[in-house]
Amino acid sequence: EPEVTQTPSHQVTQMGQEVILRCVPISNHLYFYWYRQILGQKVEFLVSFYNNEISEKSEIFDDQFSVERPDGSNFTLKIRSTKLEDSAMYFCASSDSKWASNQPQHFGDGTRLSIL
C-alpha cells in the first residue's frame, strides 16, 4: 500500500539554526499537510498546501515557518531559526481530496525534532 515517507526520523539541532523536514506524499495525492505533536499534547495542525500555495495555516505557523514543493514528489517544512519550543514530532500528511468527505488523510511516521 502506498505510504507517506518522512526524513529524517530524528533531527537534533542547535537553537537558532535552520532545519528542513522532508516528506514524500503519496504519488497521486494533491493536498498536503503538516501537523506537530509536542510530547504529551494533542496533534496540532500547522499548514495545508494545494496547487503550489498555502490553503490554510494556523497561528503556530508564523514567519519562522515555510513550506515548499520543490519538485513533483517532495514537500518540505522549513523552520528558519529554531526555538526550544519547536521541539516536537512533526507529521506530514496527504490526501487526494481537499474536502476529504470520503477520503482520509494519510500520515507519515513523523520526524522527531529536538532543539538543544
Next chain:
Amino acid sequence: KQEVTQIPAALSVPEGENLVLNCSFTDSAIYNLQWFRQDPGKGLTSLLLIQSSQREQTSGRLNASLDKSSGRSTLYIAASQPGDSATYLCAVTYTGANSKLTFGKGITLSVRP
C-alpha cells in the same frame, strides 16, 4: 471554540473484552470524523473515516459510530487482543476548516494477556 475531547486518557482491559472508546466534539458542523491508531514513537494510522451523512463504519473488529447532533463518536473494538494496545485518536474536519483535522488527545489502551 471547536474542540475534540477523549475521556478517559487511559484504559486497561483484559484480553477478549469488547470495549468502547469515546470521542466528543463541540460544534456539530462537521464534514467527517476520523479515528487513528498511534503506536509509541510512530505515526498515525487511519482506521476509519465517517462522513457527516453516515451513522457508522466498520472494518474487521472495529466499528465506529457518529451522532452529529449530540457531538459524539464511539469506536467499538470487538474481542480485544494485546496487539490492539496503542493510543487511539479521534479527529474532526469542521465545515469551513479547509480540511484541516482537529484532534483529541487520544486514549491509551492497554490490553492485558
